[in-house]
Amino acid sequence: MKNRVRLHSIFWLAYLVHELALEYAWFNSYFPNVTVGERLWLAFRTVLWLLPGKVLFTYFLLWAVGRAVNRNRIIPWLIPASILAIVLSVALYRLILYYYLVPIVLHNPWSEGALWNPRRILGHFVDIGFVAACAVAMKFLRMNWLSRMREKKLLQEKLEAELKFLRTQTNPHFLFNTLNNIYALARKKSDNTADVVMKLSKLLRFMLYESRKERIPVSAEIRMIEDYLELEKIRYNERLTIQFEKDIDDSTQQIAPLLLLPFIENAFKHGASETRFDSFIHIGVGLKEGHLKFCIENSKEENGITTVTDNIGLSNVKRQLELMYQEHTLQVDNQKDRFTVHLTINLNNDATLSLPYY
Structure with a gap:
């Protein structure tokens, strides 16, 4: 409500200044012998006394437009009501000008002619219609802007909800895979089971606290990856070669x-x-001036039977990338004997979720 009152006050103040400047310029030729202060005072009184008729029709028209927009249709009785409103406004305008402003304020410096002079009436209609049209145009602009802001907010909330849902899927998925590893070690009665459980507790602590944050330092993400790799090394022993290279400037x-x-x-x-047989996983993470480069390459069987798909994991992270990072590229190379992923992200361009341009 306060914002609406402020906007209306600014509109009428701007209109008054505009009309005052016009009236003052017009009075220059009709009152050449009066002082600047007197001429300005005459212009101000003229603008102020002619304002009621303009305000009357302007606010009626704003109300009528609001009713029509809210009901999404033209209300039949609004048309004759609008005609009646403009007639009353012009009549009020004409009566004030004819019986007060010209004879009393301006001392009748020119002849107004007949009371209902058609040429004068047409001029009054244009004067009132101009300010009313400006007000209606500004109302439509504001309504359109508010509508776009509401749509943008709803879309933002939808994307944030989708992102939260994707993360709730990713965390249990990671836990499920890790528990499978522990189950496999437990069945073998491996001595490494206790170490795996301890490392898993560290990862779960990360999941419970760090992963709830919108953003974390790259160092925390790297440390979590290193813990996960240590967990997997215990499971695979010498059968798997893991390389993890890092080049981080910040x-x-x-x-x-x-x-x-x-x-x-x-x-x-x-x-x-x-x-x-023996397999390998090579991982590289580079960060320079806010641009992250991530590459991972793993061996796979050459028979080509295995299809690398992961509807929960990879599809989720692809969608998260689309939502959070406008500037990123993801390249996947699936060959017979190896699978490679190249990911680049501009981490400096992640302030908001990616939204359509408005």
Whole structure:
């Protein structure tokens, strides 16, 4: 309400200044012998006394337009009511001008002619219609702007809800895969089971606290990946060769949590776990001036039977990338004996969810 009153006050103040300037310029030729102050005072009184008729019709028209827009149709009785409103406004305008402004304020410097002079009436109609049309145009502009803002807000909320849903899917998916690893070690009665459980507790602590944040430092994401790799090394022993290279110029750079892990999980799930012989996973993470480069390559069986798909993990992270990072590229190369992912992200361009242009 306060905002609406402020906008209306600004509109009428701007209109009064505009009319005052016009009246003052017009009075220059009719009152050449009066002072600037007197001429300005005459112009101000003229503008002020002619304002009621304009205000009357302007607010009626704004109300009528609002009713028509809210009901999404033209209300039949509004048309004759609008005609009546403009007639009353012009009549009020004419009566004030004819019986007060001209004879008393301006001392009748020119002849007004007949009371209902058609030429004068037409001029009054144009004067009143101009300010009313400006007000209606501004109302439509404001309504259109508010509508776009509401749509943008709804879309923002929808995308945020989708992002939260994707993350709630990713976390249980990661836990499910890790518990499978522990189950496999427990069945073998491996001495490493206790170590795996301890490392898993660290990862769960990360999931419970860090992954709830919108952004975390790259160093935290790297540390979580290293813990996960240590967990997997215990499971695969010498059968798997893991290389993890890092080149980070700013470890405090912020990144969305658990963004890289699904690619690493996928390398183990469809690479090491489905390979009968020695296998490898090569991981590279580079960060320079806010531009992240991530590459992971894993071996796979050469028979070409295995299809690398992960509807929960990879599809989720692809969607998260679309929502959170406008500037990113993701390239997947699925060959017979290896699977490679190249990801680049501009971490400096992640302030808001990606929204359509308005």
